[in-house]
Amino acid sequence: MTAPRALRGLLLLGRDPVYAVHLPMFGPPYDFQAILRVTPSTPTYDSARSRFGTSAVFTVRPETEVLLKDLEPGAEFPGELYFGRFDRDGDSLGPLSVRVSHLVHARPLDAPDTDPPDSGLTGADPTDPAYVVFGDEDRLFLTRRLTVPPDFDQTLTALVVDGEVREGWTVTLPGRRGDLMSRPRPGEQITTADGTQLQILAEVYLETDDLAR
Template sequence: MVTPEADPELAVHGLVLLGTDTGTDSVYAVHMPTFTAPHDFQAVLRVTLDTDTYRTARKRYGTSALFTVSPRTLLLKDLEPGASFPAGLYFGRFGREGELLGEVRVEIEERPYVGHPTEPTIEPPPLRYVLFGREQLYLAHVVTRPPDFDQVLTAQLAGEWLTLAGEQSASTVAIPGRPDDLTSRLHPGEQVTVEGTELQVLAEVYLETADLAGEA
């Protein structure tokens, strides 16, 4: 039996859950990265869950509440469409203050985005986010180099609705005039222009600095 100690690529990969599976909305799982292998990657997954526990809790606590899942050991290469895995479902951050709600099986429907922290080629690097979602939009900060921060926000577009579908169900956007640092991050209530479209930031679902403070 392979254990995380025997294979350094095997590890528990924490995920932030977003959205619902009602109407045209989807459930998304966003990997919580660090700069230490095998956690040194970012991924946005569109997933389904095998129980109603998350749907019920999300309806109770709202769009911006933090839910996380803590899968058993996984490899990044296993996070492909069609794969599934068991995980503990938490209200809040698992391993800290989170409340265990039960066990779920997560099945991956689509992997809209995957990336690895890289040394910026522009000094200072621009503030960038992955924009994804269907009925509800979300922003996940693109991690570059330590020290950095992990942030997930809910958002909406002012005016004409942006449709993201198929292979373009996620896109990387730069925030004009903003350096890539914690102070300059997006905040709830802001309205910024992204690629000619007004984007309204609604709520901050998740913010983490301690996991990304170390050296790569």
Template sequence: MSEQHEHEHEHEHGSGHGGHGGDGTMGLHGMLLFGEGALYLSHLPMFQRPHNFQVILEVGFDEAAGEVLSADRESGGQGLYTFEPEEFHITELDPGGDGPERSSIEGTIYRGHFERGGLPIARAVAEVRNVVYFKKLDVGAGHVADQDLAYLCFGRAGQLHFVHRITAKPDFDQVLAARLVPGTVTDMAGRPVGEDVTRDFDHAVPVEFQGRRDTPQFRLSPKETAEGAFFATIAPQGFHGFRVQVETDRELYLELRELGSG
């Protein structure tokens, strides 16, 4: 199920300067909530401060909120879920240096988009179990349209997610459930290696789909199979980088307008 949403209104909150280290990143940093066994929050970014961060977190909710979320999904709420946190400095999640300063985030879980008629279902405390990805976006950079289409791969073996890697305006935010097709692994030169790469990816690794431009028109689609190049990942036999067929399943989220592509 594909969802397109905008979230301009949240950015009126807490966008002043000062605060944590004087970096002016205090704000209402709305997030997409997805995942089955492992749960993830993905910040809904914009190319304006203080929301110019692409951040993906693995989280766990307190018992009461987790039970409400599970029950809501079982009763038919299999679509979009979002998390509206209380205002905080997003740089408190930066894993650089000695690690993130923030270990939990308080907020409200919504069925649907919290700014587009979503239904609040539970107050919650999200425990930050792992910072999967954290990157500050350059608000002044221009997108290089002829660069290769690139995603971030993470998740548990058999339950992987691909999130479009956001770089510069105009861009797009997209989240897909996907898997790596067994028996299709080759080295970067295209030679079969005779091993699979079914594994957990605790931290996001970059994947390029070479020959496809990094624009919304060439994005991955649900139920598609395409060759991805894990150019920065060590393969099972120890060599640097590998190629593998990626089979997409559902598109969990798509946003064009907020990042200037709509």
């Protein structure tokens, strides 16, 4: 029997609102992508984010088992906040509980065909790299939609130059290779399949080792 999918750790982004992105792996029980709008329990994160800026890496390690199926609005769980990666050389900033306000996106990695009809992927070329968009036009984030191992996790900040975006929508980048060296980079302007133009500001997060196999 397969173990239920559970949170491994979260990357925190933004200030108002605050978003949490699951740090996945391809093996169970961490084999899913999820983006949540959340409310931290203390001002520690907001103060640290204000001090270190938009591109600093902050992560949360849950202190109890948190299952994907339980990530509903109002759910709350205790954790520990880190400046940097919680499982590497990050510095602990103390306890912090996370309350879920809204589930923006969730997708098991072994079920690529489960996207709803309004996901933005209708008619998209499955070989084109894809990114889930969240935030708003003034503070936009893009997280790479994972495919099969080996792959890489990437989260970017961007501005809308022309067109519209919708929170939770998946945008594809036609004609672009999906390998690490061809990934979108800061300073680049990209055009999505629907013609929306985005200016990449910063690469907040990049991870290869977790998704190598």
